[in-house]
Amino acid sequence: MTQAESRIAYLSFDAVPAPKGAATHIEAFARLLGEAFGGLELVTVAAGPDAIPPVERWPGVIHTALPATGPSLIDRVLCFRRGLESWLGSRRFQAIQFRSIFEGLPLLRLKPAPKLIFEVNGLPSIELKYHYPGAADDRDLNRKLLSQEQACLNAASLVATPSGVTADYLASQRAVAPGKIVVIPNGVDLSVFRFQTPARSNDCFRLLYFGTLAPWQGVDLTIRALAQVCQQAPAVLTIIGAGSNRRAGALRDLAAKLGVGGQLRMLAPMSQPELLEQLHQSDATLAPLGLNDRNVVQGCCPLKILESMAAGTPVIASDLPVVRELGRDGEHFLLVKPGSVDQLAEAVLRLRSDPQLASRLALQARAQIEAAHTWERAGAALVAAYDQFGISRSSRA
Numbered sequence: 001m002t003q004a005e006s007r008i009a010y011l012s013f014d015a016v017p018a019p020k021g022a023a024t025h026i027e028a029f030a031r032l033l034g035e036a037f038g039g040l041e042l043v044t045v046a047a048g049p050d051a052i053p054p055v056e057r058w059p060g061v062i063h064t065a066l067p068a069t070g071p072s073l074i075d076r077v078l079c080f081r082r083g084l085e086s087w088l089g090s091r092r093f094q095a096i097q098f099r100s101i102f103e104g105l106p107l108l109r110l111k112p113a114p115k116l117i118f119e120v121n122g123l124p125s126i127e128l129k130y131h132y133p134g135a136a137d138d139r140d141l142n143r144k145l146l147s148q149e150q151a152c153l154n155a156a157s158l159v160a161t162p163s164g165v166t167a168d169y170l171a172s173q174r175a176v177a178p179g180k181i182v183v184i185p186n187g188v189d190l191s192v193f194r195f196q197t198p199a200r201s202n203d204c205f206r207l208l209y210f211g212t213l214a215p216w217q218g219v220d221l222t223i224r225a226l227a228q229v230c231q232q233a234p235a236v237l238t239i240i241g242a243g244s245n246r247r248a249g250a251l252r253d254l255a256a257k258l259g260v261g262g263q264l265r266m267l268a269p270m271s272q273p274e275l276l277e278q279l280h281q282s283d284a285t286l287a288p289l290g291l292n293d294r295n296v297v298q299g300c301c302p303l304k305i306l307e308s309m310a311a312g313t314p315v316i317a318s319d320l321p322v323v324r325e326l327g328r329d330g331e332h333f334l335l336v337k338p339g340s341v342d343q344l345a346e347a348v349l350r351l352r353s354d355p356q357l358a359s360r361l362a363l364q365a366r367a368q369i370e371a372a373h374t375w376e377r378a379g380a381a382l383v384a385a386y387d388q389f390g391i392s393r394s395s396r397a
Contacts, residue, residue: 007037007039007093007095008034008039008040008041008093009040009043009097010033010041010042010096011042011043011044011098011103012043012099012100013044013080013100014026014044014045015044015045015065016044018269019270019272020242020269021186021211021304022099024272025162025303026099027058028375029097029378030058030063031061032383033097033379033382033383034058034060036386037386037391037393038393041064041093042057042061042062042064043087043103044066045068046065046066046067047065048067050067051064051067051083067080068083080103081103084106088106088110092112092114095386096115096117097117098116098117098118098119098152099119099120100122100124101149104116104118105148108151108155115157115158115391116158117156117386118153118155118158118160119160120161120170121300122298122300123145123149123298124145124149125142126293126298128141128145130215130294149174153170153174153176156180157389158182158389159182160183160184160382160385161184161299162183162301163183163185163299163325164299164321165296165297165298165321165322167181167183169298180389182381184378184381184382185378186301186303187306187373187375187377188306188307188309189374189375190310190370190374192272193272193276193307193311194311195310195312198283198314198355198358198362203234204233204234204235204236205235205283205284205351206235206238206281206283206284207229207236207285207286208237208238208284208286209222209237209239209287210278211240211241211302212241213239213241215290216290216292216294217290218287218290218338219239219241219251220251220254221286221288221339221344222237222344223237223251223254223255223260223264225344225348226255226258226263227260228341228345229345229348229349229352230259230260233352235348237286238265238267238282239264239267240266240278242268252264279308279311279312280311280312280313282313283358284315284348285304285305285313285315285316286315286316286317286348287305287316288316288317288318288336288338289302289320289322289338290318290339291320291338291339296320296321296322300322306369306373308365309327309332309369310365313362314333314334314351314362314365315332315333315334315365316333316334316335316347316351317334317335318337318338318339319335319336319338326368326373331361331364332364332365332368334347334351
């Protein structure tokens, strides 16, 4: 497969490969689209200041990484867009899938216009204030973001999202016709996330959180729950994730203030095989998603929950619609009131005192993943949506 033969492109303002959920999602979709359509051009962000020339990243997937440098997000976006516009040049594609307005807006000017697939995992008009709190009260910026998002939504032939909550928001608040929205939940690579029955530690209960350290994830609640649990039984908490030094420092300070600094371990993001080892060494994964517009209005599909379920590590999560889309309380995981440290700690102690419950949750959760949340299943749904919208497959696929 040569560059000239690719008819499908996949663009993302993200770094790939990387130990992040977005990179996992992009890799899975890129591989599956490349196989289905006889080749794919993937464009993402370069890790450094220089572009990375095209390379066959995975079979049939030609990957180009463009720089996105600068002191601010706007500078980085503009840098990436200049590279993207140059890369597009005279290329012609039958369809282009993109993940945000950052790479999507230049596509609206292409002539002849390809079919556009807008993959909505998050929207800057909702998420930006969590990354940049100073932007929360900037009404002009928010109006621009909303306008740009709407332009991309209007231009898209297909809007794909991993959550029914997101689909409802797009249909009700953003005037996207329900008929062009398809919900494709995230998946898990079962060849990587192998199942292992929970192996209880004899000394202390081992808790795990992994993902970003962003405020909407409720990471601070895991530390507060740890402190409560330690008042009744020995426990330790491992936090694996990316965040600013300031954010990580604040979490360490909180643990020290609550008297559990010695029971907290913080690790940098890691590869999926390394993460699997951490999961198999843990007695429970905590996912106390916050009660905020990012999780409740916009929606999400938390990979940390899916990957833990696949690995056999019992999950304790916030009782939110986005979580209930993935399974049932008491059967596939334990759900607690969002923001309740007391309920989070009580659920940990319940699991600790009932090994049979932990084993039952693990087995049932793995079966749920196998039945409904593999990347193969997600990819088949995406390809079927392409077929429905008239994006033809290559005879070589």
